[in-house]
Amino acid sequence: xxxxxxxxxxxxxxxxxxxxxxxxxxxxxxxxxxxxxxxxxxxxxxxxxxxxxxxxxxxxxxxxxxxxxxxxxxxxxxxxxxxxxxxxxxxxxxxxxxxxxxxxxxxxxxxxxxxxxxxxxxxxxxxxxxxxxxxxxxxxxxxxxxxxxxxxxxxxxxxxxxxxxxxxxxxxxxxxxxxxxxxxxxxxxxxxxxxxxxxxxxxxxxxxxxxxxxxxxxxxxxxxxxxxxxxxxxxxxxxxxx
Amino acid sequence: xxxxxxxxxxxxxxxxxxxxxxxxxxxxxxxxxxxxxxxxxxxxxxxxxxxxxxxxxxxxxxxxxxxxxxxxxxxxxxxxxxxxxxxxxxxxxxxxxxxxxxxxxxxxxxxxxxxxxxxxxxxxxxxxxxxxxxxxxxxxxxxxxxxxxxxxxxxxxxxxxxxxxxxxxxxxxxxxxxxxxxxxxxxxxxxxxxxxxxxxxxxxxxxxxxxxxxxxxxxxxxxxxxxxxxxxxxxxxxxxxx
DNA sequence: CGTGAGGTTGACTTCGGTCAACGTTTGTGG
DNA sequence: CCACAAACGTTGACCGAAGTCAACCTCACG
Numbered sequence: 193x194x195x196x197x198x199x200x201x202x203x204x205x206x207x208x209x210x211x212x213x214x215x216x217x218x219x220x221x222x223x224x225x226x227x228x229x230x231x232x233x234x235x236x237x238x239x240x241x242x243x244x245x246x247x248x249x250x251x252x253x254x255x256x257x258x259x260x261x262x263x264x265x266x267x268x269x270x271x272x273x274x275x276x277x278x279x280x281x282x283x284x285x286x287x288x289x290x291x292x293x294x295x296x297x298x299x300x301x302x303x304x305x306x307x308x309x310x311x312x313x314x315x316x317x318x319x320x321x322x323x324x325x326x327x328x329x330x331x332x333x334x335x336x337x338x339x340x341x342x343x344x345x346x347x348x349x350x351x352x353x354x355x356x357x358x359x360x361x362x363x364x365x366x367x368x369x370x371x372x373x374x375x376x377x378x379x380x381x382x383x384x385x386x387x388x389x390x391x392x393x394x395x396x397x398x399x400x401x402x403x404x405x406x407x408x409x410x411x412x413x414x415x416x417x418x419x420x421x422x423x424x425x426x427x428x429x430x431x432x433x434x
Numbered sequence: 435x436x437x438x439x440x441x442x443x444x445x446x447x448x449x450x451x452x453x454x455x456x457x458x459x460x461x462x463x464x465x466x467x468x469x470x471x472x473x474x475x476x477x478x479x480x481x482x483x484x485x486x487x488x489x490x491x492x493x494x495x496x497x498x499x500x501x502x503x504x505x506x507x508x509x510x511x512x513x514x515x516x517x518x519x520x521x522x523x524x525x526x527x528x529x530x531x532x533x534x535x536x537x538x539x540x541x542x543x544x545x546x547x548x549x550x551x552x553x554x555x556x557x558x559x560x561x562x563x564x565x566x567x568x569x570x571x572x573x574x575x576x577x578x579x580x581x582x583x584x585x586x587x588x589x590x591x592x593x594x595x596x597x598x599x600x601x602x603x604x605x606x607x608x609x610x611x612x613x614x615x616x617x618x619x620x621x622x623x624x625x626x627x628x629x630x631x632x633x634x635x636x637x638x639x640x641x642x643x644x645x646x647x648x649x650x651x652x653x654x655x656x657x658x659x660x661x662x663x664x665x666x667x668x669x670x671x672x673x674x675x676x
Numbered sequence: 677c678g679t680g681a682g683g684t685t686g687a688c689t690t691c692g693g694t695c696a697a698c699g700t701t702t703g704t705g706g
Numbered sequence: 707c708c709a710c711a712a713a714c715g716t717t718g719a720c721c722g723a724a725g726t727c728a729a730c731c732t733c734a735c736g
Contacts (some may be wrong), residue, residue, distance in 0.1 A: 267583065269591045276583050291569070291576040297583070319561060319568060326561060326568060327533070333575040334533040339537070340582030341509065341518050347589050348633040349511045352692065383715065391590040396692055398716050414701075523735065625683065635725055640684055656733085 226250075232318070241380075245285075245307065252289040254309035255329075258282065261305025262380050265297050275389040277304075277339060278361035278381060282370050287333045290315065299310040303380035347391050355390040356400045357428035360410060364419060375419040379412070436450035474560070483622075487527075487541040488548065494531040496551035499572075500524065503547025504622050507539050508630075517631040519581060520544075520623060520643045524612050529575045532557065545622035589633050599670035602652065606661060611643040617661040621654070 232253060238261075238350055239245060245256055256263075263279040276297060279285045289295040290312060312318060312329070319326045346355055367374040385398040405411045409428075410419045419425065476496060478505075481487060485499055487505055498505075505521040518539060521527045531537045532554060554560060554571070561568045588597055609616040629639040648654045651670075652661045660666065 226641070272591055274583075274587050274590055276586060276640045276647045288576055288579045296580060315569075319565060327557075329572070331533045333572070333579065334530055337530040337575065337578050337582060338538060340579060340586065341516075343586060344518060344582065344589065345511045345516045347507065347586065349514055381572055381615065381715095384713095393693055394715070395694080395717085399692095402716075624681095636683070637685085637726080638724060641724095644684075 193303060197301055198265065203383050216345070216359055221412060227400045232311045236257055236309060238300040239305045239307070241393055243301050243305075245301065245305075246289075246295045247298050248296055250285070250295045252295060254292075254311040255284050255286040255332075256299075256307045256309055257284045259306040261307075262302045263299050263305060263307075264381075264385065265299050267297050273388055275344070275385060278389070280366055280370070284332050287329060287336060290329070302382075302385070350388075352390075352392055352396050353400055354429060354431070356386070356397060356404070357409075358421075358430075359386060359390060360412075360417070360423075361425045361429040363417070364422060364425070375422065377417055378415050379417045380415055382410075446579050448503070474553045476553060478549055478551060479542040481547045481549070483543060483545050485543050485547075487543065488537045489540050490538055492533045492537045494528070494537060496553040497526050497528040497532075497571075498541075498549040498551055499526045501548040501550060503549075504544045505541050505547060506544055507625065508624075509539050515630050516587070517627060519612045520631070522608055522612070526552070526574050529571060529578055532571070542649050544624075544627070576608050594632075594634055595642055595645070596670060596673070597634065598628070598639060598646070599667050600672075601628060601632060602654075602659070602661075603664075603671040604656075606664060606667070617664065619659050620624075621659045622657055625654075 216261065232254075246253075248267060258279050258281050260281050260418075264275055265277050265279065266273050266275040268274070279299075281333060285299060288294065288297070289366055346358055350358060363377075363379065364374045383397045383401070384394045387394045390397070392400075401412055404425075408423070409421045409424045410417065412418075473497075488495075490509060500521050500523050502523050506517055506525065507519050507521065507527060508515050508517040510516070519527075521541075527541060528537065530539070588600055592600060605619075605621065606616045609619055625639050625643070626636045629636045632639070634642075644653055645666075649663075649666070651663045651666045652659065654660075
């Protein structure tokens with residue numbers, strides 16, 4: 193178990209292996225595929241905080257698998273930011289650009305971030321060579337659709353408390369499933385950004401977090417999240433509003 | 435130009451042709467593919483208002499292309515309905531169930547509806563036989579992701595007036611692009627359902643529509659939508675909230 | 677007809693937004 | 707290493723868009 197998903201030094205620098213880890217779900221690739229996939233994987237210098245992985249309108253180059261760090265995907269509507277998701281180590285982003293061959297959203301590192309690219313510029317060929325890869329792409333797209341709908345449910349049917357609880361609980365689950373510490377972790381998301389994602393204001397988020405802290409459910413100070421009462425958090429996240 | 439998309443009698447009853455129309459975008463299928471695709475397309479009896487096309491949890495059988503009518507896709511969160519989209523003639527639904535092989539949402543006819551099924555139970559085989567079909571599926575999934583994000587933008591950054599205007603303007607655009615009448619059309623969506631989709635209450639929707647009617651922008655009485663001032667509608671839909 | 681679902685309208689409430697003032701952290705350059 | 711500025715976060719007072727509640731209207735359909 194890695195102590196900190198953001199610690200680049202500790203991360204295995206074998207990029208293709210990283211790519212494979214990410215792409216092996218749900219069915220593993222066959223050994224014979226690996227060499228081919230290897231040739232698709234590109235290495236990238238680390239992105240520092242604030243750097244763009246891609247911008248809306250850029251030509252599609254490749255998918256990106258996050259090795260370490262954190263990326264937000266967002267659009268700008270009438271000057272205001274709409275955040276569609278946060279991508280953690282192990283996540284793959286960019287699938288929505290495959291068809292149009294243009295990224296439609298902005299992707300920006302929120303922290304020192306390391307990615308590998310997966311060149312899918314010649315999709316048709318690749319499908320025939322690695323039929324399984326197609327399943328992985330479909331799988332990621334499915335997750336993206338489901339995630340979006342879950343987000344809609346969150347935005348439309350949950351109170352401010354529930355949204356924050358749900359968001360944090362979701363983060364915990366994601367860290368847990370990836371084998372990271374999940375009751376104490378670094379989260380380089382500004383409260384402001386979580387607010388945007390949840391369609392709340394920073395003020396409201398601040399009040400909710402103060403509230404959670406007062407109830408000894410969790411704290412989030414200076415990018416360090418400490419979960420004291422995961423049960424309470426889950427209950428809050430899932431209970432009916434009335 | 436068909437007068438009314440809901441008029442089943444006027445619709446070409448050749449189901450496979452319908453399926454092809456839907457699947458031909460963005461790249462046409464080759465003639466040789468058509469026979470194979472034909473064998474994948476299944477015919478279904480018409481659904482009457484309120485009938486389910488599928489329910490959340492059902493095993494995935496096929497995608498559905500809407501020939502005529504209207505289908506809503508929704509989930510239930512703590513007893514409350516969350517509507518994720520309305521599917522019109524020419525739309526294909528069910529892509530999000532391909533990977534999991536289970537439908538995750540409910541799909542219900544809002545009016546007399548006719549669909550054809552596209553059996554994709556043996557995806558892998560099909561991909562190899564019709565590589566193009568894969569592009570169509572990816573394309574539909576992409577649209578689904580984009581649509582979801584657009585919906586999020588709507589929910590988070592628009593006022594009640596703007597949401598309603600945007601929704602109606604969107605419907606107009608969809609009818610227009612499909613070659614139907616788009617300044618006068620039948621829309622079998624309850625105000626209550628539009629409200630749910632837009633995360634508003636029926637009362638608010640009623641007030642907004644009264645307002646639009648008073649301003650001679652449009653009316654929507656008894657499932658008949660009449661657009662008087664499409665420009666005003668588009669302007670409302672797109673202008674900044676401040 | 678009559679009944680029930682859907683739609684409308686008005687009065688009132690509320691949750692979260694806005695505004696403002698202040699506290700705290702971060703990061704840069706001397 | 708410190709100073710300072712700018713960005714971020716917190717707290718309180720107040721506000722407002724949309725929700726809630728209630729009464730009533732309308733219409734489709736048995």
